Amino acid sequence: MADLLYITAHPHDHTTSFSMAVGKAFIDAYREAHPNDEVIPLDLYKTNIPHIDADIFSGWGKLRSGQDFSALSQDEQAKVSRLSELTDQFVAANKYVFVTPMWNFSFPPLMKAYIDSICTAGKTFRYTENGPVGLLTDKKALHIQARGGIYSHGPAADMEMGHRYLSAIMSFFGVPSFQGLFVEGHNQFPDKAQSIKEDAIAKARELAKSF
Numbered sequence: 001m002a003d004l005l006y007i008t009a010h011p012h013d014h015t016t017s018f019s020m021a022v023g024k025a026f027i028d029a030y031r032e033a034h035p036n037d038e039v040i041p042l043d044l045y046k047t048n049i050p051h052i053d054a055d056i057f058s059g060w061g062k063l064r065s066g067q068d069f070s071a072l073s074q075d076e077q078a079k080v081s082r083l084s085e086l087t088d089q090f091v092a093a094n095k096y097v098f099v100t101p102m103w104n105f106s107f108p109p110l111m112k113a114y115i116d117s118i119c120t121a122g123k124t125f126r127y128t129e130n131g132p133v134g135l136l137t138d139k140k141a142l143h144i145q146a147r148g149g150i151y152s153h154g155p156a157a158d159m160e161m162g163h164r165y166l167s168a169i170m171s172f173f174g175v176p177s178f179q180g181l182f183v184e185g186h187n188q189f190p191d192k193a194q195s196i197k198e199d200a201i202a203k204a205r206e207l208a209k210s211f
Contacts, residue, residue, distance in 0.1 A: 019099050
């Protein structure tokens with residue numbers, strides 16, 4: 001039995017979003033193929049994700065100096081605790097599926113806030129004299145991303161930052177397997193939008209069987 005953390009960063013659902021529609025197809029097929037696994041939904045638009053701010057830096061500083069957790073202010077305690085909860089949930093899962101749209105060549109800012117919250121030394125990576133080392137070496141991850149244009153190849157390929165950023169973070173965490181499933185070109189070629197969506201859904205259902 002494995003736990004799959006299904007992380008979505010989209011204000012819309014599968015009825016209007018191409019990425020969410022493909023994500024739903026993947027999860028439905030995954031549940032069918034892996035009935036003993038648990039899928040844990042994490043909708044970042046409905047999740048409390050503290051931004052790294054002065055309270056968090058202050059709270060971390062107090063803890064690093066050896067002060068007890070009770071020495072932190074109420075806001076510091078709440079924010080630091082929440083970051084720890086998010087990191088522990090991420091570390092406990094065996095598999096990750098990220099679902100995002102491409103916004104301005106990247107992904108919605110809530111995804112960046114979430115990634116910031118789980119970049120925790122001692123939990124997702126550790127520092128060594130040779131540099132940081134990832135600690136999540138037994139995990140696997142998938143990024144489902146909808147892109148209105150074509151960014152997997154061609155002149156715009158270097159402009160895509162969201163998937164490449166997640167790839168760098170997964171490598172930083174030591175995750176050995178990170179895949180991408182892209183739904184792209186539906187805005188650039190609106191007459192082909194439905195077939196683009198259907199092709200991506202078919203690929204998602206097939207990938208779910210072996211993920």
